[in-house]
Amino acid sequence: MKSIATVNFKGGVGKTTVTWLLAKYAAEKKRRKVLVVDTDAQMSLTLAVQLQESGAMYGEFENWYENQHLRRNKTILRALEKYDTMEGGHFDFPIDSAFIYQMTPNLHFVPSVVDLYWLELEVFDREKVKHFIRALLGKIEHSRNFNYDYVFFDCPPNFTALSYSVLSCASLILIPVNPDVFASRGIGLMIDGLRYRIEPWPDPQIGVFMNKAKLHRGNLTRETERYWTDSKVVCDAKRREGVSIQAWESYIPDRVDIKRAIPGRFFPSDFEEYFAGLWNNIERVLR
Amino acid sequence: MNRVNLIRSKIEQIEKLLIEVKNELEILGKESQFQPKKLQTEESLPSEQELKAEYEKLYEEFITKNSKDIITEFVKGKNKIYLKAFCKANNLPLDTTKVSKERIADEVIQWMVQRKAITKKAT
Numbered sequence: 122m123k124s125i126a127t128v129n130f131k132g133g134v135g136k137t138t139v140t141w142l143l144a145k146y147a148a149e150k151k152r153r154k155v156l157v158v159d160t161d162a163q164m165s166l167t168l169a170v171q172l173q174e175s176g177a178m179y180g181e182f183e184n185w186y187e188n189q190h191l192r193r194n195k196t197i198l199r200a201l202e203k204y205d206t207m208e209g210g211h212f213d214f215p216i217d218s219a220f221i222y223q224m225t226p227n228l229h230f231v232p233s234v235v236d237l238y239w240l241e242l243e244v245f246d247r248e249k250v251k252h253f254i255r256a257l258l259g260k261i262e263h264s265r266n267f268n269y270d271y272v273f274f275d276c277p278p279n280f281t282a283l284s285y286s287v288l289s290c291a292s293l294i295l296i297p298v299n300p301d302v303f304a305s306r307g308i309g310l311m312i313d314g315l316r317y318r319i320e321p322w323p324d325p326q327i328g329v330f331m332n333k334a335k336l337h338r339g340n341l342t343r344e345t346e347r348y349w350t351d352s353k354v355v356c357d358a359k360r361r362e363g364v365s366i367q368a369w370e371s372y373i374p375d376r377v378d379i380k381r382a383i384p385g386r387f388f389p390s391d392f393e394e395y396f397a398g399l400w401n402n403i404e405r406v407l408r
Numbered sequence: 409m410n411r412v413n414l415i416r417s418k419i420e421q422i423e424k425l426l427i428e429v430k431n432e433l434e435i436l437g438k439e440s441q442f443q444p445k446k447l448q449t450e451e452s453l454p455s456e457q458e459l460k461a462e463y464e465k466l467y468e469e470f471i472t473k474n475s476k477d478i479i480t481e482f483v484k485g486k487n488k489i490y491l492k493a494f495c496k497a498n499n500l501p502l503d504t505t506k507v508s509k510e511r512i513a514d515e516v517i518q519w520m521v522q523r524k525a526i527t528k529k530a531t
Contacts, residue, residue, distance in 0.1 A: 302522045302525060302526060305522075305526045306525055306526050306528075308526075309526065309527060309528065309529065313529055342501065343496075343499040343500065343501040344499070344501040346499035347498070347499040347500060347501065347519060350498075350499060351522070351523045351526045351527070352526070354523070354526075354527055355526060355527050358527065
C-alpha cells in the first residue's frame with residue numbers, strides 16, 4: 122500500500138481537484154483499490170463527494186456522514202485524539218465502515234470534519250502525533266475488510282499536526298504548481314520548510330507538475346513554459362542537494378470544465394490523456 | 409492615315425509595356441538587394457540552445473552583480489531580430505516586433521526578478 126500526499130502551501134493551486142480526479146482515474150481506469158483521505162478542514166473534497174452523491178440515485182453519503190461517521194464519532198480527528206491519548210501501545214480505533222465510506226468497490230473515502238480547524242489549538246504531543254498516520258495506515262493495512270493499493274491524502278495549504286503526520290510517512294509527495302510566481306515559489310518554500318521541520322527527513326519521492334497550465338492551440342503558452350522552466354530550476358537545485366525530486370512534463374490544462382467534473386459520477390473522459398500521463402509518472406516512481 | 413495611327417498606337421502600347429517591365433525589374437532588383445542581407449542576419453543568429461545559455465549567463469550576471477543595468481545594456485546592444493529569437497527561445501511572452509527595446513528590457517528584468525524569488529532558499 123503506497124501513500125500519496127498532494128500538497129502546496131500556496132492555496133488555490135488545485136490540490137483537491139487533482140487528488141480527487143487522480144484517485145478516480147486510478148480506481149476507474151486502472152482498476153486500483155484506492156482510499157482517499159480528506160485532511161483539510163476546509164472540507165472541499167468532502168463537499169465534492171456529498172455533491173456527487175446528491176446528484177446520483179444513491180445520495181447515501183450525507184446520511185452515512187451524519188448517522189454513522191459523526192454520530193458514532195469515527196472521524197479522523199477522533200482517531201487522532203485516541204492515538205494521542207493511548208497508553209500501553211494499544212491504538213484503540215477499529216477500522217470499520219463507519220470510518221471509511223465505500224463509494225464504489227474500488228474507491229473509498231475518509232471525510233474531513235470541521236473541527237480540524239481548531240486542531241492547532243489542542244495540545245498534542247508533536248513527536249507522538251508524527252507517527253499517527255503511519256499507525257492508522259498500519260491498522261488499515263491489517264484490517265480484514267479493507268485492502269488498498271494506494272491511499273491519497275488531500276492536504277491543507279498549511280502545516281497542521283495532521284499534515285505533519287501525513288508528510289512524515291508519505292511514499293510520494295505530489296506538488297502541483299500553477300503558471301504564476303507564487304505557486305512556483307511554493308516548491309522551494311515547501312521543500313526547504315519540510316526538510317527543516319520533519320525530523321528525520323523520510324526522503325520521500327517528490328513529483329512536481331504543472332496544474333492549470335495555459336494552452337494555446339494545444340501547446341503550453343510561452344508564459345506557462347517560462348514558469349515551468351523556472352520551476353525546474355528549483356527542482357534541479359533541490360536534487361543536487363539530495364532531495365528525491367522530479368519535475369514531470371505531464372501537465373493538467375486550465376479548463377473551466379475540470380471544476381464541473383469534480384462532483385460528476387465518473388472520471389471525465391476529456392481529461393483522460395492528461396491524468397494518464399500523470400498517473401504513469403506516479404506508478405513509475407513508486408514501482 | 410488609319411494605318412499610321414494604328415502603328416502609332418502599337419508603339420504606345422509597346423512603350424507602356426517597356427515601362428512596366430522596367431519598373432518590375434527595378435522592384436526585383438531592390439528585393440534581391442535586401443534578401444542576402446536578411447539571410448545573412450538569420451544565418452548568423454545563435455542556435456536555440458545558445459540563446460538559452462545566453463539567458464542563463466545573463467541571469468547569473470544579474471544575480472552576481474545585483475544590477476538591472478546589465479540587462480538594459482544587453483538588450484540595447486542587440487538588434488530586433490536577435491531579441492525576437494532570444495525571447496522565443498526562452499519563452500518570454502512578448503511580441504518583439506511591436507514593442508520598444510526598453511519594454512523588452514523591462515520584461516526580461518521582471519522575469520529575472522521573479523526567478524530570483526522562485527529559486528530563493530527558504531531556510
